[in-house]
Amino acid sequence: MTDANGTPDFSDIHSILQQHSSLINGFSQLQPVIMKLFTCERVTIYQRRRQQQDLVAKFKSGAHTVKIEVAISPQSIAGYVALSKQSLLIPNPQDADALRLIHPRLCFVEQYDQFVTRNILCVPIVHADVLLGVFQLINKQEGGFTESDVTLAQMVAEELGKHCCYELGGTLRPWDDLLHRDLLSTKVLNEIYTESRYKNNPLLICQKLISEHRLAESDLGTSLSLHYQVPFIPYNPDQYHIYHNEHMLNISYLKHNLIVILADAQDKPTILMADPSNANMIMEVEQALNLVQPEIAVGLPQHILQYLGENNIASSPGDMDEILDEISTSNDEDDEQVDELSDDAPAIVRLVSRILHDAKRLDASDIHIDPEKNGPTRVRMRVDGVCRDLNNLPASHHNAVIARIKIMANLNIAEKRIPQDGKLAFKLSGQLVEVRVATIPTVAGEGVVMRILATAGAMPLSKMNIVPSNLQMLQQMIVKPHGILLVVGPTGSGKTTTLHAILGHLNTPDKKIWTAEDPVEITQPGLQQVQIAPKINFTFATALRAFLRADPDIILIGEMRDKETAHAGIEASLTGHLVLSTLHTNSAPETITRLLDLGLDPVNFSDACVGILAQRLIRTLCPECKEPYTASATEHAFIERQYGDEYLYELDLADNVTLYRAQGCDACGDSGYKGRTGVHELLSMTPALRALIYRKASAHELAEQARSDGMRTLIQDALRKLLKGDTDIKQIQILGGLD
Ligand SMILES: [Zn+2]
Structure with missing residues (x-):
């Protein structure tokens, strides 16, 4: 289409909006113009209701006004766009899996009768940073919406935003x-x-x-x-x-x-x-x-x-604040970018080392330094799996901080357009701390993610808080010359730590150990560790094939992501190697059914498998301030119910059970918790279980058998740790999703 055919342009929208005091009045005129502009079948303009967490779209259909209400929540496309303030281009709204990737609760419900939505472009209407509505286009006629449609839709939304702000009597700035x-x-x-x-x-x-x-x-x-x-x-x-x-x-x-x-x-x-x-x-x-x-x-x-319980409100200047103060006062007159060689450099150097030291002191696993468009840089740390905002850095110092980190990690300072990976190390109270550094170019600037690597290499198996019966079983499994041992659980459940503890236990000069990992997080002397790179087709499966030519005794495959890797792992274990690997499954019995579903041969698998260890991490109470108390009758009953009558004798419960609860002190930042510990579910292969696997029994049947063979579930293990005083009853409830 060309302008000669009367294609409307952006100025038409502007002039229609000028003529009407409310969007609803102007909508009947606006609708055909927008539909023509985008060559699409439907247009919906949702407006935020004054002081409400919902959106309403109104339009005339025949004689009456149709009203659609949508909550600002991830459960609908318009609601999610409103909540996240991010544009969404959805090529196929019927693809439920693709929607779940955007947000686990996101789903699509057809809003009109006898109408099939093929594609959607949905952009937030924002003015002065405040969400005022959502602009949604449906069914682009040819080929679906493109990136240039997104840009154009955002321009239209900006224009609509001014109008919505005016209608709601909104202001440009907070005060x-x-x-x-x-x-x-x-x-x-x-x-x-x-x-x-x-x-x-x-x-x-x-x-x-x-x-x-x-x-x-x-x-x-x-x-x-x-x-x-x-x-x-x-x-x-x-x-x-x-x-x-x-x-x-x-x-x-x-x-x-x-x-x-x-x-x-x-x-x-x-x-x-x-x-x-x-x-x-x-x-x-x-x-x-x-x-x-x-x-x-x-x-x-x-x-x-x-x-939040703070009665004496005054800003408490810590070390970090002092440094930030110094930086901001030394550069008050102009907002120019500071480069790493300027007079500010020593302060920047101290600032970066302050961030690193704080991270180590807090026992953080990652540090994120994220640039923000038109705002200060965010510094966040992940501690015990929870992300915390720490400090904001003035935007003017962003580049200098990033450059300092890149220098420490031997990266190219001039290259800002492609991601780079490196490592840096610093000393804290005489101990060398290694940090993996990854730079990420974003539209707002260059960001950095740093992962603090475990300092002492592998943790000894005996320090893993594995209950004696499980530890003994595990030690028997891993001394076998061949077979496969799987450690399973979701991301962040400590699988890598456990695998390296096992390798550390097995790592003697007479053993040849090869590992393929993604990423290599823990290094151990004596191990041949390989970082895989799927981008250049160096996958777990290709690494495994290469390993077999070197004939190692023990092989670690970071993850059995697909059928090919799983097959290769089983093969290797049947030909005289001890193979260790992980899977993202929730429980030990479920792992078996998952692998059989992948198409593994049940006979091969049950012959190869020596054991499956499922695990999770739960928060542990701060040893400085945890408070003992006598369990209430309800809590007592909860423990009995969750452990199961059949096995209750193992706990040897007294009438008055002492439990511990979180209190909070300086040592734990008032949270009452410090660190995490593993809870384990160890399944060992028995003849009875093998027989069930041969005939592809259900996960439920497998679980029953495993329990009578001696396996205790994650919850049962967590209860043992509760009674030891490691954790509180709340953490057990969180683990099990129980109340
Ligand atoms: Zn404490």
Whole structure:
């Protein structure tokens, strides 16, 4: 189509919007123009309802007005786009698996009768960072939507955003309403928006507005509420209490991000935050606590901290803050980019080593340094599997920090467009700490992910907190000259640590051990360790074939991802090698059915398999502050029920069982927990079990047999660790998804 044929353009949309005071009035004119512009069959414009967590689309169909309501939640395409504030191009909405990859709860429901949706383009309508609606196009006529359609749709959405903002009476910036109501002068307002000490410090802004300008908290709340289009909730402990699941989030994470999860008398959760436009944070919290459509509200930073139990509100300067202060004052006049060779360099060097030392001290596994478009750089660390926001770095220093890390890791500083991998090492109290560094170019700039490698190489098998009966069984399995041992569990369940502990146990000078890993996280002297690279077709299966030519005694295959690898692993174990590998399955018996489903021969497999160890990590109580108490009757009954009557005698339960609970102290950052420990389910191959595998019995039958052969389940093992005082009953409930 050409312009000569009357193809509408962007300016037509602009002029139609100008003529109408509300979108609904202009929609009948807008609709054909947009449909022609994108050559698509349907257009829907969802608008956010004032101060609600939902969207409404209205349009005339024949004589009546049709209304579609959608919650801002991951359960629909428009709802997910609204929640994440990210555009989605969906080539085939009927492909449920592809949707689940975007978000586990995302699904598609046809909204119109007798209509088949073939493709969808959905973009958020955002103005001044605040979500105001969703613009959705359906069924591009030829070939589906393209990236240029996405760009054009985003331009249209921007135009719609201005209109929606006007309709809702929204403001451009959080404090603008104070100016509109004459409560504040333009001069003061500009100072707040531009001065660097106020940037990313909403607490300081609020304190200034209240103490210096005598503004009421409710006035601040109204202004924020108008801007973010969500209700304002002040500090009111009589009406709200802390949501019961909040303990699953780290308190310092909540304080740092100025966020608290409240519940009203009906226990309906509300996420109260200082910046409700932070879609990522909302999604992170929703996912962590498994919240379904919580309310979102805006709160003053001091109120949020009060809910979180902080009574004496003053910023506590730590080492990191001091360094950041020094950096920001030394570079106050201009916002120019600082390069790594400038006078600032020593501060940058100290800043990077501060980050590394903090990470090691907190026992973090990863450090993420993420650039943000138009904002400060985020520094996050994963501790005990939970990601925490640590500090923000001024955007002007982002490049210098990244460059410093790249220098330490021997990477090319000039190359910023392609990802690079490297390693760096630093000393902490005389101990060498190794860090794997990966750079990632993003549209906002270059980011870095650092993984702190286990310092001491492999952990001794005896320190793995494996109960004596399991440890003895495991040791018998791994001294066999051939066979296959599988360690199974989801990502982050500590499989690699366990495998290396086993290898460490077996690693004697007379044994030839080869490993294929992705990535190589733990190194051990005496092992031949190979990093696989699927991109250049060096896969687990090809590595395994290469290994067999070198005739090792023991082979570790990082993961049996596919049939080919699984087959090759079994073959190798049947030809005189001890093979260790992992699988992403939930339980030991389920692993067997999974492998048979992959097409493995049941006879070969059951001959080869020496054992399957399923495992998980659970949080352990802080030894400094854990508090003993006598289990209640309910807890006593819970333990009995979960362990099972049949085996209860093994626990030797007294009438008064002593359990421990989390309390919180300085040593554990007030969380009550420190570190994690493994819980294990070890299945050994017995003649009875082999017979069941031959006839492809169900996972349930296999589990029954394994239990009567002596296997104890993950929950049973976790209960043993509960009674040892390693953990509390809450962690058992989380592990089992039990209440
Ligand atoms: Zn403690």
